[in-house]
Amino acid sequence: MIIRGGTFGPVATNTYIVADARGGSAWVVDPAMGSSAWAHETLSRLEATPVAVLDTHGHWDHIVENHVWAAEGLPVWVAGADADWLEAPSPFNPALFGDLPPTPGVTPARLLADGDVLELGDLRFRLLATPGHSPGCMVALEETHGEALVGDLVFAQGIGRTDFPRSDPRAMLASLERVFAEVPRETRIYPGHGPWAVTLGEAEPYARMFM
Template sequence: MDYRIIPVTPFQQNCTLLRCPDTGATAIVDPGGEPERITAALAAMHAEPAMILLTHGHLDHVGATPALAAQLGLPIVGPHPDDAFWLDALPQQAQMFGFPPHEAFRPGRWLADEDVVELGNRRLRVLHCPGHTPGHIVLFDADARLAQVGDVIFAGGIGRSDFPRGNHADLLRSIRERLFPLGDDVRFIPGHGPMSTFGEERRTNPFVGTAS
């Protein structure tokens, strides 16, 4: 799987372009803002945009979704329906964080645990990983040994669980019981900051590592 990470918005949220190397079909994952930068990156990759994929409903991960969907004629896929209330609250989220006004929207397809998203010749396995938000999902390409984890886990950190309907115990369980068993060699793209591997975080992460 080819990929390009584009940090967007003042929160430096990692929008990722996941591209099937065989077909060029590309998913725009978590387009939080700055749609013009995202479309420029698509052109530079010679990518064929196929869909928008959302890991969860926070504004910094979904803010540019309606504009890109309309401009490029793309379906919106994900997150899990337990995050519907976050998408409904986008106007309030924008006001709270000082963003321009945003309208609520719904995806064309919700995702559930163990669903599969087909992207060209690649298959992305969906893992429901609540805790940061109740409807957070992770996307895993088993062939590429690559995971898109949103705000579940970071290099040296974990997602916040103090937002409405967040749950710290669920977050730890999602990481330890759903993500780490995928394998130490799996690289992951987090919602913010640099990439890491599950093995590195299992060994050293102060919140969920073996020494925690």
């Protein structure tokens, strides 16, 4: 299992390329603003074929380059609760980002739900719905390899904000408790912002400062 990360755009959003093996199949996870050239280069270095875009949730900074991949024929996946944000992308706080070019919307090819299992070559990701930061936040856990894409649920030293439109602080607490209970502590996490590949067990005490 291969995961490569890069950090892009006005709020330092992490984009990941996840592949089952060199020369295998790959996902583009959370295509942030300005990530596409890096993502294409990473895919070609890995000789991997991109097969889908996985959006951990529908916030603008994580989906802004969906359209680049959709134009290449890739299906885009997101949880149903955040799907409308993909159809009409725009940041909540445009003033923060200056004069942005308009972001073309995409129609998700598949709406993800809790308990879904996504296969990527011989990798199997189990999805956990983790609402709170946004209604459609998902964690994708590859249990055999002990790696998880966690979006903006939990960071190396903190948790996602819950003061955005449609955020729900109470749901966030329940989602965090669920993940700390269900996901093994030694699982390496790949969050939407900040450092990655720390273990969930290392991140938990920092998260608990905000719970």
